[in-house]
Amino acid sequence: MAMTIKTSPELWGEDARIFTEEAERxxxxxxxxxxxxxxxxxxxxxxxxxxxxxxxxKN
Structure with a gap:
């Protein structure tokens, strides 16, 4: 199961889409x-x- 990344401030647009597709694969x-x-x-x-x-x- 892939995690949802759409709400992450670090990944937006194309980067988020690529990450999500790779996670799904x-x-x-x-x-x-x-x-x-x-x-x-x-x-x-x-x-x-x-x-x-x-x-x-300690001894």
Missing amino acids: NGKLPTPKLSESQRKVLSTMLESAKNIIFPPR
Whole structure:
């Protein structure tokens, strides 16, 4: 789903039209899927992130 850009003060006229058309085209593309190995790497990273203490404890 493309976002509406017509109310944005940065994009007007032709620029807004081009942006909207490109967003609509991109919205129809297939969503990339993660492979099983990519899922495992991501899962490992997420699990290790749970153990991060911020800010670090002072000893």
